[in-house]
Amino acid sequence: MAGGSRPGRTPGGSGHNGDVTHDTRSPFLLVHAGWELFGSDRMLLETAVALTRADERVVVALPEPGPLVEHLRAAGVEVLIPPMFALRKSVLHPRNWLRTVRDAIRGTVAAVTIVRRLRPKALYVSTIVLPLWPIVGRLLRVPTVTHVHEAEASAARVVNLVLYAPHLASHRLIVNSEFTLRTVGDSIPALARRATVIPNGVASPSDVPAPREDLDGLHVVYVGRMSHRKGPDVALDAIGLLRRRGVEADLQLIGAVFAGNESYEEVLTARIKELGLGDQVTHHGFRADIWPVLAGADVVVVPSRQDESFGNTAVEGILAARPVVASDIAGLREAVGGYSAALFVQPGDAEALADALATIAADWATYRSRASSAREAALQRFAPDAYRRSVADLMKELARD
Numbered sequence: 001m002a003g004g005s006r007p008g009r010t011p012g013g014s015g016h017n018g019d020v021t022h023d024t025r026s027p028f029l030l031v032h033a034g035w036e037l038f039g040s041d042r043m044l045l046e047t048a049v050a051l052t053r054a055d056e057r058v059v060v061a062l063p064e065p066g067p068l069v070e071h072l073r074a075a076g077v078e079v080l081i082p083p084m085f086a087l088r089k090s091v092l093h094p095r096n097w098l099r100t101v102r103d104a105i106r107g108t109v110a111a112v113t114i115v116r117r118l119r120p121k122a123l124y125v126s127t128i129v130l131p132l133w134p135i136v137g138r139l140l141r142v143p144t145v146t147h148v149h150e151a152e153a154s155a156a157r158v159v160n161l162v163l164y165a166p167h168l169a170s171h172r173l174i175v176n177s178e179f180t181l182r183t184v185g186d187s188i189p190a191l192a193r194r195a196t197v198i199p200n201g202v203a204s205p206s207d208v209p210a211p212r213e214d215l216d217g218l219h220v221v222y223v224g225r226m227s228h229r230k231g232p233d234v235a236l237d238a239i240g241l242l243r244r245r246g247v248e249a250d251l252q253l254i255g256a257v258f259a260g261n262e263s264y265e266e267v268l269t270a271r272i273k274e275l276g277l278g279d280q281v282t283h284h285g286f287r288a289d290i291w292p293v294l295a296g297a298d299v300v301v302v303p304s305r306q307d308e309s310f311g312n313t314a315v316e317g318i319l320a321a322r323p324v325v326a327s328d329i330a331g332l333r334e335a336v337g338g339y340s341a342a343l344f345v346q347p348g349d350a351e352a353l354a355d356a357l358a359t360i361a362a363d364w365a366t367y368r369s370r371a372s373s374a375r376e377a378a379l380q381r382f383a384p385d386a387y388r389r390s391v392a393d394l395m396k397e398l399a400r401d
Contacts, residue, residue: 035066201387217248
C-alpha cells in the first residue's frame with residue numbers, strides 16, 4: 001500500500017499534504033482504503049457529501065489517487081494521500097511480512113501525524129480493513145466510528161475476530177444491513193451493541209428508459225469487481241448454456257480486477273474463447289457511470305459466490321427498472337428480496353442462473369411490468385438523501401458526545 005511518489009503529495013514533504021485549504025475549522029476526518037467507485041467507495045463519497053452539505057469541513061485520507069478523488073474534490077472535500085496500512089490477503093504471506101511491518105509503522109506514523117495536525121471533530125473509518133485508525137483515534141481521544149461494509153458469516157471465526165477486533169477501539173459502528181449486524185454480533189457481541197444499521201443510499205437518474213417491450217434476444221449485464229468471489233465467470237457459463245439451448249443472449253461485463261488479481265482477467269478471456277462467446281460477450285472495463293449500460297440491458301445479474309453484506313449492484317438493477325437475478329445470499333436477499341422483479345439462485349450454479357434468465361425471457365411481459373413497479377418502491381427505500389441525513393446526524397452526535 002505505501003511507498004513511491006504519488007500525485008497529491010507535497011514534493012519533499014511528509015507525504016501527508018494534499019489539497020490546500022484556508023479553512024481552519026476542525027474537520028470531520030474520513031479515512032478509506034479504496035480510491036475507485038465501487039460500493040464502499042460510493043458510500044464514502046455519500047458520507048462526505050452529507051457532511052459538506054451540513055456546512056462542515058471534511059478531509060478524506062485515501063491510500064492512492066483514483067476516480068474517487070475527482071468526485072470528492074467536486075463536492076468541496078479536501079483529499080490527503082498518506083501512507084496507509086490496510087489488511088489484505090497479501091499480508092498473510094511470509095515473504096511479505098517485512099513489508100507488512102514497514103507499512104504498518106509508516107501507516108501508524110502518518111495516522112498519528114494527521115490526527116494531531118487536524119484535531120478532527122470525529123474520525124470516520126470506512127471499512128474494517130483499516131485496523132490502525134480506530135486505535136489511533138481512541139489513543140488521541142478523537143470520537144471514532146467504523147462503517148462496516150464487510151460481512152462473511154461463512155468465514156472462520158478466527159478470521160472475523162482478527163478483522164473486527166481492532167474496531168473495539170471505535171466508539172460507534174455503522175453497519176449497512178441487518179445481516180452485517182448479525183455477523184458482527186456472532187463474532188464480537190460487544191461490537192454489535194454499539195452498532196447502528198444505516199442501509200446504503202443508492203443514487204440513480206431521475207428518469208430511466210423503460211424496459212424493451214419485445215425481446216430479440218436477452219441483453220444481460222454484470223457490474224462489479226472481476227473476481228472469482230463475485231462470479232462473473234458463472235454469468236459467462238450461463239450465457240454459454242443458454243446458447244446451447246437455442247436462447248439468444250449476450251453479456252456485458254462492467255468492472256475491473258483489483259491490483260494483484262490480473263490473472264483472473266486472463267481466466268475470463270480464456271473462458272470466453274473456450275465457450276465460443278467472442279461475439280456474445282463484451283468486457284467494457286471499469287465505468288464510473290454505469291447507467292447508460294444498464295439502460296441498454298434487459299436483466300442484471302449478481303452471481304456472487306460468497307456472502308455479500310448488502311448488494312449495491314442488485315439495488316442499482318432494481319433502480320434501473322430491470323429484473324435482477326442474484327445469488328441466494330442473505331445480504332442480497334435483504335437488499336432486493338422484497339421485489340417480485342428479483343429472482344434468486346444457488347451461488348455458483350450456472351445452470352440455475354441460466355434457468356432463471358430463461359424464465360424471465362419466456363415471461364418477459366410479466367417481469368417487465370414488475371421491474372417498472374419495483375423501481376418506484378426502491379427509489380423511496382434507498383434514497384441517498386435518507387442515507388445522508390442518517391449518517392450526518394450520527395457523525396454530529398458522535399462529535400458532540
